[in-house]
Amino acid sequence: xxxxxxxxxxxxxxxxxxxxxxxxxxxxxxxxxxxxxxxxxxxxxxxxxxxxxxxxxxxxxxxxxxxxxxxxxxxxxxxxxxxxxxxxxxxxxxxxxxxxxxxxxxxxxxxxxxxxxxxxxxxxxxxxxxxxxxxxxxxxxxxxxxxxxxxxxxxxxxxxxxxxxxxxxxxxxxxxxxxxxxxxxxxxxxxxxxxxxxxxxxxxxxxxxxxxxxxxxxxxxxx
Amino acid sequence: xxxxxxxxxxxxxxxxxxxxxxxxxxxxxxxxxxxxxxxxxxxxxxxxxxxxxxxxxxxxxxxxxxxxxxxxxxxxxxxxxxxxxxxxxxxxxxxxxxxxxxxxxxxxxxxxxxxxxxxxxxxxxxxxxxxxxxxxxxxxxxxxxxxxxxxxxxxxxxxxxxxxxxxxxxxxxxxxxxxxxxxxxxxxxxxxxxxxxxxxxxxxxxxxxxxxxxxxxxxxxxxxxxxxxxxxxxxxxxxxxxxxxxxxxxxxxxxxxxxxxxxxxxxxxxxxxxxxxxxxxxxxxxxxxxxxxxxxxxxxxxxxxxxxxxxxxxxxxxxxxxxxxxxxxxxxxxxxxxxxxxxxxxxxxxxxxxxxxxxxxxxxxxxxxxxxxxxxxxxxxxxxxxxxxxxxxxxxxxxxxxxxxxxxxxxxxxxxxxxxxxxxxxxxxxxxxxxxxxxxxxxxxxxxxxxxxxxxxxxxxxxxxxxxxxxxxxxxxxxxxxxxxxxxxxxxxxxxxxxxxxxxxxxxxxxxxxxxxxxxxxxxxxxxxxxxxxxxxxxxxxxxxxxxxxxxxxxxxxxxxxxxxxxxxxxxxxxxxxxxxxxxxxxxxxxxxxxxxxxxxxxxxxxxxxxxxxxxxxxxxxxxxxxxxxxxxxxxxxxxx
Numbered sequence: 039x040x041x042x043x044x045x046x047x048x049x050x051x052x053x054x055x056x057x058x059x060x061x062x063x064x065x066x067x068x069x070x071x072x073x074x075x076x077x078x079x080x081x082x083x084x085x086x087x088x089x090x091x092x093x094x095x096x097x098x099x100x101x102x103x104x105x106x107x108x109x110x111x112x113x114x115x116x117x118x119x120x121x122x123x124x125x126x127x128x129x130x131x132x133x134x135x136x137x138x139x140x141x142x143x144x145x146x147x148x149x150x151x152x153x154x155x156x157x158x159x160x161x162x163x164x165x166x167x168x169x170x171x172x173x174x175x176x177x178x179x180x181x182x183x184x185x186x187x188x189x190x191x192x193x194x195x196x197x198x199x200x201x202x203x204x205x206x207x208x209x210x211x212x213x214x215x216x217x218x219x220x221x222x223x224x225x226x227x228x229x230x231x232x233x234x235x236x237x238x239x240x241x242x243x244x245x246x247x248x249x250x251x252x253x254x255x256x257x258x259x260x261x
Numbered sequence: 262x263x264x265x266x267x268x269x270x271x272x273x274x275x276x277x278x279x280x281x282x283x284x285x286x287x288x289x290x291x292x293x294x295x296x297x298x299x300x301x302x303x304x305x306x307x308x309x310x311x312x313x314x315x316x317x318x319x320x321x322x323x324x325x326x327x328x329x330x331x332x333x334x335x336x337x338x339x340x341x342x343x344x345x346x347x348x349x350x351x352x353x354x355x356x357x358x359x360x361x362x363x364x365x366x367x368x369x370x371x372x373x374x375x376x377x378x379x380x381x382x383x384x385x386x387x388x389x390x391x392x393x394x395x396x397x398x399x400x401x402x403x404x405x406x407x408x409x410x411x412x413x414x415x416x417x418x419x420x421x422x423x424x425x426x427x428x429x430x431x432x433x434x435x436x437x438x439x440x441x442x443x444x445x446x447x448x449x450x451x452x453x454x455x456x457x458x459x460x461x462x463x464x465x466x467x468x469x470x471x472x473x474x475x476x477x478x479x480x481x482x483x484x485x486x487x488x489x490x491x492x493x494x495x496x497x498x499x500x501x502x503x504x505x506x507x508x509x510x511x512x513x514x515x516x517x518x519x520x521x522x523x524x525x526x527x528x529x530x531x532x533x534x535x536x537x538x539x540x541x542x543x544x545x546x547x548x549x550x551x552x553x554x555x556x557x558x559x560x561x562x563x564x565x566x567x568x569x570x571x572x573x574x575x576x577x578x579x580x581x582x583x584x585x586x587x588x589x590x591x592x593x594x595x596x597x598x599x600x601x602x603x604x605x606x607x608x609x610x611x612x613x614x615x616x617x618x619x620x621x622x623x624x625x626x627x628x629x630x631x632x633x634x635x636x637x638x639x640x641x642x643x644x645x646x647x648x649x650x651x652x653x654x655x656x657x658x659x660x661x662x663x664x665x666x667x668x669x670x671x672x673x674x675x676x677x678x679x680x681x682x683x684x685x686x687x688x689x690x691x692x693x694x695x696x697x698x699x700x701x702x703x704x705x706x707x708x709x710x711x712x713x714x715x716x717x718x719x720x721x722x723x724x725x726x727x728x729x730x731x732x733x734x735x736x737x738x739x740x741x742x743x744x745x746x747x748x749x750x751x752x753x754x755x756x757x758x759x760x761x762x763x764x765x766x767x768x769x770x771x772x773x774x775x776x777x778x779x780x781x782x783x784x785x786x787x788x789x790x791x792x793x794x795x796x797x798x799x800x801x802x803x804x805x806x807x808x809x810x811x812x813x814x815x816x817x818x819x820x821x822x823x824x825x826x827x828x829x830x831x832x833x834x835x836x837x838x839x840x841x842x843x844x845x846x847x848x849x850x851x852x853x854x855x856x857x858x859x860x861x862x863x864x865x866x867x868x869x870x871x872x873x874x875x876x877x878x879x880x881x882x883x884x885x886x887x888x889x890x891x892x893x894x895x896x897x898x899x900x901x902x
Contacts, residue, residue: 062341069344070291122345150345157348160280182352189280248359255275 046104053107058120061111065123068108071130105131109139121146122154129161137162141170149180156183160190165202168194172236175253181246188240188252192259199260234260264498266476270795271366273874276814279355283348285822290335290347290829298332305329330728335829337836337851342829350855351825354872357858361787365477372901373480375504375631375661376471376893378597380485381526381556382492383464384449385883386457388429389534393457394544398422400451406542415440418447425552426542429533432550442591445556449529460802462885463493464528466634466666469886470893473796475501479897482513482626486596487559490519496800504622506601506614511622524561524593529554530885549881563590568609575613575644582611582642597635598649613648616655623659629773629901630662630692632893636679637671650679657683657690662749662773664896666889667695669702673746674711674718680747688770692900693742694752694892697735701725704738718745732827733834736760740866749774750782750899754891758827759786759871761895765864773900779859779869781899786871789894794874796890797882806881824872828855831870835860 052064105128112124125143128136143155156174159167167190174187237257244250305325312321336342388394398404406426407419415421421440428436440448452459463472471481475498483497484504494503494517502513530553538545571586571594572579586592593609596602599622600613614622636653640646653663665676683689695703702708704722711718722741726734735753739762743751749771750763761782768778775781801807836851843862853860859869 059339059341062343066341066343067291070287072288072291119343119345123343126344126348150349153348153352154345157280157283157345161284182349182356185356186280186348186352189278193278193281247363248356251274251359251363252277 050104050107053104053111058117061120062123065108065111065120065127068104069123069126069129105136109136112139112143118146118148118150121148122151125151125154125158126161129158132162132164141167144170144174144178149178149183152178152180152183153186156186156190160186160193163194163198165194165198168199168202168233172233175240175249176236181249184240184244184246184249185252188237188249188256191237192252192256196259264476264478266473266792266795266799267366267478269799270477270791271362272811273791273795273814274359274362274366277355277359279352282355282821282825283351286347286351286825287344289822289826290342293826294334301329301332328728333833335833337833337847340848340851347825350829353856354825354828354858357784358787358791358874361784362791365788370901371480372474372629372897373482373626374470374474374893374897374901375482375484375626375628375633376467376474377484377504377599377631377633378467378486378595378635379465379526380463380468380471380483380492381465381528382489383462383468383528383530383885384452385460385462385530385532386452387459387532387534388457388546390537391539391544393455394537394539396455397451397457398539398542400454401447409438413438415444418444421448421554422542424554425531426544428550428552429531429544429546432533432548436550436552438552438554439557440554442556442558442560442585442589445527445529445554446560446591448554449527452529452531461493462800462883463496464886465526466886466889467632468492469889470632470634470666471501472496472800472886473792473890474893474897476796476799477792477894479901482628483516484599486602487523487525487593488516488519489523489525489559490521491523491525492519494519504599506599506612506618508601508612509618511614511618511625513626522561522565524559526559526595527556529556532883551885553885558585559593559595560591561593566590566593567607568604569607571609571611573611573613573642573644573648575648576615579610580642580644582645584641596645597633597638597640598645599652600648611645613645614652616651619652619655620659623656623661628656628661630664630896631656632664632666632896634666634668634889636663636665637667637673637676639672639675646675653679654682654684657685660685660690660773662690662692662771662896662900664692664694664892664900666892667693667699667703667742669699669708672711673703673720677718677746683747685770687764688767689747689749690771691746691748692750692752692896693746693748694754694888694895696888697730697753697755700735700738700742700753701730704741720745731834732758732760732831733838736762736831736835736868737838743866750778752782752786752892752895754786754789754888754895755827755873757823757873758831759790759873759891760831761786761869763867763869765861765867768867769864779857779861779867782869782895783858783871785895785898786869786891787874788898789891790871790874792894793887793890794879797879797884797887801882810879810882821872821874824874828870828872835868 049064049068052060055061108124108127112121115121125140128140140155140158143151146152159171171187171191175184178184234257237253240253241250241257308325401418404419404422406423409424409427410420415424415438421444424438428434467483467485471483475481481501482504483501488503497516501516503516504513530551533546533550535546535548571582573582584594586594596611598613599619602609602611636649680689680691704720706721706724708720722738739751739753739760743762743764749767750761752761763778768774798807798810832851832854836847839845839850840847850860858871859867861867
């Protein structure tokens, strides 16, 4: 199923509206629009922006203007709920700009936004986000955000993790946020053994029993 | 000490997956909002378009109004249900569930409960193909199916066979039947003669409650009229004791093994597997189904019965107690009171424990709660009913609360009479649990008003809806029953959302409940749902199925999505209801319910909720007793310190 011009215009109109409720509704709907971008293994590849990368007709791709409007909200809104919802709406795009924008939100001052950013990375489910998620799990001040990062880590498909281990950094995050060079590479490592060690460390040092438990559980997956 | 159930329960922590669950919930909400509205609009259009032109259009509108519900968004004003709300909701509740499970797995608090009175020898036979059914039918003597009676009391094999066939063909029908002892015996013998594979459990409400609690590390004292060796006592943890009375004293003895020549109640169940047919009797087993033939009375081979009459010895006098045992030597009475029995010549004497002995028991054992399933049922003997009232009053006087799992077969005026005259004013020291179907039956207008000691109870609330009732309607029925019976709190255990309601004026006075009744109820309900899943897995006789369920659970907790859905739905409905009825802030109520899982309305009542941790896969397990498990856990962990 593709994105109709009508729907696209409706969302754009709502995002331009000064009304907070309208904006939130548009962002929520966009975030939930999984059916519109197909159900293939990597649906987000299909909606990559820039025309040349897409194999679909114009009406079947999410337009750059929509993405730009969301990014604009993400960068300028003072309302944490709007920023959080914008992060979640961006999951359909996997170009460098949006992925970097999402990764930056892992440092947002509001924990709801950081939680949303973790959830966005979980939804994308790409092994390249492992270092970023790990760093959140290690250092975010909020228990729920750390826990969610560990849950997201655990949800990354095993095959993707193997591929990541072999292939190193992908186009998605290359040259992007500094965050991606986080925890693992800071230790001088790049692979699963380092990830397991980092998780073990979290499991033994985090003051939250919940986080420690989830770290141990995630570790088992990678050992 | 760790039992298999406790290990399984603590292991459930490992199946929590907040991020996957949030993603599933997000998709479900989207689908509901988009497709739900569309489907309902389509149905309305179809109705209008297909309506014959020559019939009055106002009738079509009338029908439409009655049978097609309006689309109801999950949101409330000014609070859009955004994706981050869902993510946050799921994350918070996973933390709550983890905390509850973790606390349970760490804690050393000793709880002690009394569980009575209904303990049953639960036999389950499996019908997995037409050959097995043929063998069973042959063993019955190839009777023609009769007609399953609407009152569910088949009095001959033909009618019982019809009930079984009905349930196999349509498992959605309630498959509980109450045959007479002879019919039950014939069914049991045929199932055994046919060589159907079978399992056996310690069943009945008291048996199930004792099972789940003893496996969770609670010290259970179980009391039923006869410590029969036919019952599977060895399913209980060895810490469980059988409570025995003997004139002026009581003692707790090991529950295992019981006396071989004592009667017990029997339930004969048939579990049918899908994928077979039996054309001679028009059977098509397309889905898994279960029919239970429940014996109402304890039975024993007549050769072991030495007595003819039954008398109740109460306050030094003997009173006759008449019942089916007068005409059927297989049948024994089932006195659901604390007490003992003895055979004196040709008479079976039932001796209820007197007030002094019950006080001695209460003060000696300091039970956290007495789980007494059957107390709402009449005994058809005034002296036994008086004894019951006296015993329950004595327990309450010692601040031992009574928890009862309510059945539609109760006499509610009698139950109200038992709860009345609390020694603690507004606090009754009494709680109850029941499932939504039972709640619906009890509060439906079809229930007969009844009289007891001039106390008139009219259970009418509103009629059953033609469509599935909303969670708010369930809550309103629960609140009505809570106040009608003057319970301290009531627990409605559902398949998607658990709801507990408490009377504030009562609970605020009860020391055991502390100052956080809502949080306590919420946590106990979360623990209960996990305990139910764990108990069902552990009690599953097939290791393969156990393994399968665990591996499915390990794939993630998308399993909890329907619970979150129900939570959102209830929060939306309840916040609108309280805003209209009590002028509360809709937003505050909504947010409180979602964030905390409870809300208190002034000095009137409070409501606590918990999304159900109940994976779809569990439907393949034996769900008999799940309601008893839930109720027992909530009672033990709310009343227990």
